[in-house]
Amino acid sequence: MNNTTRREFLQIIGTAAAGAVLAPSVFSQRRARTCVIVGSGLAGLSAALRLKSKGWNVTVLEARSRIGGRVFSHVMPNSDGLICELGAEWVGESHERIIELCKEFNIPLQKHQFEDHLLRNGKHSRPGAWDLSPQAKAAFEKMIAGYEKLTAAQKRRLDSKDWWTHLADIGFTRDDLLLRDLADSTDFGESIRHVSAYSALAEYAESSPKNEMDYKMTGGNSRLVDEFVRRIGAENIRTGMKVSEINQRAGIVTVKAGDESFRADACICTAPIASLRKIKFNPPMPAVQRDAAEKLTYARIIKNSVLYENRFWKDDDFSMVTDTTSHYYFHSTQKQAGTMGILTAYAIGEKADVLASQDDARRMNVITRDLVDFDPNAPRLAKGIASYAWQRDEYTEGAYALYRPGQWFGIRPILQRPHGKVLFAGEHLADWQGFMEGAINTGEDAADSLIK
Numbered sequence: 001m002n003n004t005t006r007r008e009f010l011q012i013i014g015t016a017a018a019g020a021v022l023a024p025s026v027f028s029q030r031r032a033r034t035c036v037i038v039g040s041g042l043a044g045l046s047a048a049l050r051l052k053s054k055g056w057n058v059t060v061l062e063a064r065s066r067i068g069g070r071v072f073s074h075v076m077p078n079s080d081g082l083i084c085e086l087g088a089e090w091v092g093e094s095h096e097r098i099i100e101l102c103k104e105f106n107i108p109l110q111k112h113q114f115e116d117h118l119l120r121n122g123k124h125s126r127p128g129a130w131d132l133s134p135q136a137k138a139a140f141e142k143m144i145a146g147y148e149k150l151t152a153a154q155k156r157r158l159d160s161k162d163w164w165t166h167l168a169d170i171g172f173t174r175d176d177l178l179l180r181d182l183a184d185s186t187d188f189g190e191s192i193r194h195v196s197a198y199s200a201l202a203e204y205a206e207s208s209p210k211n212e213m214d215y216k217m218t219g220g221n222s223r224l225v226d227e228f229v230r231r232i233g234a235e236n237i238r239t240g241m242k243v244s245e246i247n248q249r250a251g252i253v254t255v256k257a258g259d260e261s262f263r264a265d266a267c268i269c270t271a272p273i274a275s276l277r278k279i280k281f282n283p284p285m286p287a288v289q290r291d292a293a294e295k296l297t298y299a300r301i302i303k304n305s306v307l308y309e310n311r312f313w314k315d316d317d318f319s320m321v322t323d324t325t326s327h328y329y330f331h332s333t334q335k336q337a338g339t340m341g342i343l344t345a346y347a348i349g350e351k352a353d354v355l356a357s358q359d360d361a362r363r364m365n366v367i368t369r370d371l372v373d374f375d376p377n378a379p380r381l382a383k384g385i386a387s388y389a390w391q392r393d394e395y396t397e398g399a400y401a402l403y404r405p406g407q408w409f410g411i412r413p414i415l416q417r418p419h420g421k422v423l424f425a426g427e428h429l430a431d432w433q434g435f436m437e438g439a440i441n442t443g444e445d446a447a448d449s450l451i452k
């Protein structure tokens with residue numbers, strides 16, 4: 001998102017990291033410096049690769065049995081190899097670093113577009129046949145145009161209220177608000193009544209018009225993870241290693257995972273906040289940082305990818321915002337050859353909890369029945385389902401961080417602060433918060449501040 005905050009993040013981690021690494025001494029010249037990285041998501045992997053390329057010895061400790069964290073491509077069984085994403089999905093036009101990495105790693109990005117249909121109260125409207133009121137559209141455009149000129153005080157005022165209230169204040173009617181809530185809540189994972197107006201505005205003002213759904217990685221996002229692993233060296237990444245303690249004494253960091261301890265000159269911790277809260281720090285983190293960690297929650301999102309016998313939605317760029325439990329449908333197998341196809345239902349907030357509480361058969365029933373006003377054949381064409389409820393994930397307890405009113409400027413800068421020789425990174429601390437780009441930015445920034 002915004003450059004000023006990225007600079008601030010670099011300043012925050014840079015200042016503390018100056019004391020966090022070994023001063024250039026005879027000792028540090030004699031041996032390679034070492035870093036333990038907690039977490040093998042994109043933040044951890046990008047930090048590890050950056051450090052390794054500068055001669056550091058790195059050890060990545062990952063609690064799960066798989067590498068990649070919230071990047072999680074899935075090959076659908078009985079589908080002739082169709083792929084869907086159960087975690088991160090799209091790459092945006094403004095996501096410069098990830099675009100650069102895909103080029104370097106030889107992962108073709110394919111152009112990607114959606115045209116949103118709307119299904120509301122059983123009535124289906126095609127793309128272009130539904131919209132906000134002209135008054136709301138004009139107010140929105142004016143607000144976006146004014147974004148660059150906002151003062152620090154104005155940004156803080158915006159952060160103090162929620163996105164719904166702010167849109168009402170600039171002239172959205174009730175119907176505009178309800179429509180915008182259906183659409184925008186897919187971005188934040190909860191109703192816009194719970195989202196900081198500043199964090200929402202910054203995201204929309206800095207995004208490309210298609211809201212950062214401009215590209216997809218051919219063959220799935222896990223290809224990016226695989227290439228990181230190849231370059232870092234699989235022998236430097238340990239899975240099934242849940243970090244429980246991070247101790248610092250006499251200039252050395254000792255990270256405990258299971259029965260093993262890993263000593264290093266520094267540590268980059270990319271654990272999402274729910275996991276971070278469970279790690280014991282010695283010396284303890286300052287009270288203000290612990291309090292901030294207790295306040296940050298993550299969005300409830302369940303992804304339900306349903307395999308259908310044919311692509312009855314017809315348009316390759318099909319997506320549909322709905323007022324049903326299934327919430328938002330999109331075509332996951334765009335540009336993948338085949339007659340079968342996958343339509344993913346992306347449900348948020350309470351709707352995500354309702355679907356998460358059901359078994360696969362019941363969930364598939366709800367998701368396909370929610371489509372009958374669009375196509376009555378949908379339920380009988382369904383052949384299988386793959387679901388992932390991120391709010392039930394042990395390590396994230398949600399899909400991505402949700403900055404509530406007052407939290408963007410209230411707790412984010414506190415969470416970014418290093419603790420001695422432990423630096424923090426991850427999607428939740430990024431300007432491109434909620435995106436792969438943000439995770440990579442923070443991982444590389446943390447590594448750079450150690451290298452300096």
Ligand SMILES: Cc1cc2nc3c(=O)[nH]c(=O)nc-3n(C[C@H](O)[C@H](O)[C@H](O)COP(=O)(O)OP(=O)(O)OC[C@H]3O[C@@H](n4cnc5c(N)ncnc54)[C@H](O)[C@@H]3O)c2cc1C
Nearest residue numbers: 039041042043063069070088089090243275426427435436
């Ligand atoms: C449903 C969904 C949709 C998304 N859509 C998009 C999208 O379209 N585009 C986009 O760019 N981004 C999207 N994202 C966001 C993107 O996935 C994340 O921003 C990014 O992958 C986060 O990377 P990370 O390294 O910060 O965290 P993670 O990927 O969560 O990595 C952290 C790692 O730390 C590990 N860990 C946690 N605790 C411990 C511990 N105690 N010890 C050891 N390891 C530990 C975890 O297992 C995990 O592997 C989406 C995410 C979700 C869930």
